[in-house]
Amino acid sequence: MHIKIGTRGSKLALWQAYYVEKLLRDGGISTEIVIIETKGDKILDRALSKIGSKGVFTEELEEQLRSGDIDIAVHSAKDLQSDLGEDFEILAFTEREKVNDVLISHNTDLSLSQQEHFVIGTSSTRRIATLKHFYPHLKTVDMRGNLQTRLRKLEEGHCDALLLAYAGVHRMGYDDKIAEYLSLEEFTPAVGQGSVAIECAVSLPTDKKDALGKLLNHVETSLCLRAERAFLHRLQGGCSVPLFALGTLVEGKIHLRGGVVSLDGSEMLRRSIPEGSPAHPEKVGQALAEELLGAGADRILEEIKNAQIDVTDLR
Ligand SMILES: NCc1[nH]cc(CCC(=O)O)c1CC(=O)O
DSSP states (O other), X not given: OEEEEEEOOSHHHHHXXXXXXXXXXXXXXXXXXXXXOOHHHHOOSSOHHHHOSTTTTTHHHHHHHHHTSOSXXXXXXXXXXXXXXXXXXXXXXXXXXXXXXXXXXXXXXXXXXXXXXXXXXXXXXXXXXXHHHHOTTOEEEOOOSXXXXXXXXHHTTSOSEEEEEHHHHHHTTOGGGEEEEOOTTTSXXXXXXXXXXXXXXXXXXXXXXXXXXXXXXXXXHHHHHHHHHXXXXXXXXXXXXXXXXXXXXXXXXXXXXXXXXXXXXXXXXXXXXXXXXXXXHHHHHHHHHHHHXXXXXXXXXXXXXXHTTTOOOOO
């Protein structure tokens, strides 16, 4: 069996593609990697809101899945929208990396809880709002671009530190710049953080789907991500809405926690489902979403939507 793996060309995307390639080759499948440039990669001088944020990093990959030019597309699970078109499906989620956000700096003595003020570069609305909620004395500056760009801006002194996902930092080899691992209680991650999603066309032959699923899918990760993604889908959270959720398996049950924080950090609403059934992960995610809506998340989400006519971001 031969599998063509489609990926974007950024360093992190390529890391993910090589990781998937190795899992397949170790399983006796021959592979090739096809690098595909997306609209989001080409247009660097305009805010994502101006080019329409939905699908800008996935559309070209999906075209080639549809035409059969590639068999699978590899994405950061976090960046894959929760409503795939009906022609596509998720074949696998790979084993999750540590899910925490980390504080990155040249000064590894820095800590969010220290009293001195310093400036943090991030463009994630979840991270900005969470910082405002727990650490209102800290300032943030907008910091877009891929990991290399952000680290260069840190180097150039645009900020004192960055807030990033551990998974990306580790995969790019920057562990030595980690000043602090942020707690999951304060910085609950974005849905899907730390896992790689494998997408295929529904029309991919069944023998390929079965072989790929067996080699790539990590069952525990997959149960948790299905619950998280159902939560996100029910709340219609695009990538610029400060929603967060984290599923873990505890004694065979899905423990799902999640919530929403207002853009100014003044309100944070959180709930959890301690013992969700792993037989129905989507129901666990939907139940958590309903609980939050009942507790007032609908009003917070509405306010966010109204405020965000022109806001962009990447989680
Ligand atoms: N939104 C950007 C993005 N998409 C995936 C990762 C890396 C971590 C992961 O795969 O979860 C990052 C960078 C970050 O948030 O720090």
